Amino acid sequence: MAIPRAPKTDKRGPKTDKRGDLIEVLHHSASIAGFIFKSFPRIFILKTAPRRHFDSSFEKGLLVRRKRASVAQDALTLPQNDGSFNNQLNGGFMENVFQTNTKKKFEWKNLGDIKLGRAGLGDDMPVIVYRLMQYTIMDTLNEEFGLEKANYYLRKSGYLAGSEFARNVLNLEQEFNGFISQLQETLKHLKIGILRMEKFNAETGEIVLTVEEDLDCSGLPVTNENVCIYDEGFISGILEAFTKQKYDVREIDCWANGNRVCRFKGAPVK
DSSP: OOOOOOOOOBTTBSOOOHHHHHHHHHHHHHHHHHHHHHHOSSOOEEEESSSEEEEOOTTSOOOSOOOOOOOOGGGOOOOOSSSOHHHHHSSSOOOOTTTOOSOOOOOGGGGOOHHHHTTTTOSOOOHHHHHHHHHHHHHHHHHHHOHHHHHHHHHHHHHHHHHHHHHHHSOTTSOHHHHHHHHHHHHHHTTSOEEEEEEEOTTTOOEEEEEESOTTTTTOOOOSSOOOHHHHHHHHHHHHHHHSSOEEEEEEEOGGGTOSSEEEEEEEOO
């Protein structure tokens, strides 16, 4: 009689579907964030030696960017191709992207009715909260899948966000200079960063952009590396939505690499 054998498992345990892996990553990230926030509620940094790992320290100083002022939800009315920014977040049934069992892709409406849900607190929050979420997710992805795969997922997430952002907030029917001008104003209004275009080749489509006071990295300790992987995807998604061409975007200068601006170079994928 054959002896029953336990199913084979890898080092991470029994194989699960991608959704199960994602939920586990989010739970682990939240646990890390909660522990650090409880222990060190005022100061957070990103340490990167030899692999990226999220940590906190009273000895490294405060992150430079802080919440500057409260912005009323009614003030967040941005030009776009099919209505106001607020209208895109309001009305109708909105799918819970964290709990649905379907494989539907993220859509702008999934952000929910922020005006209704945060009537008292509003849509603004400190940069430290955003970084706490992103860095712990990145750290968990890195731990589970390795740095290369973690970067791939973060860049892919940024691309999806940039695509939806461009289609729902920006006017994609205007000429190029007007589009860049609107993008600059919008990113500054939302306190994502101060965008400038350094170079653009109309024949090849190659572009060089800089971002000051970047939401992801400005104020981090210098670790001699470029860390704005999410931004690479975000910018590529925006450029593709406008040009209808796929873009490969890479960060070539970063605050974490000793520069005071983040510089991105993009080119159409041939």
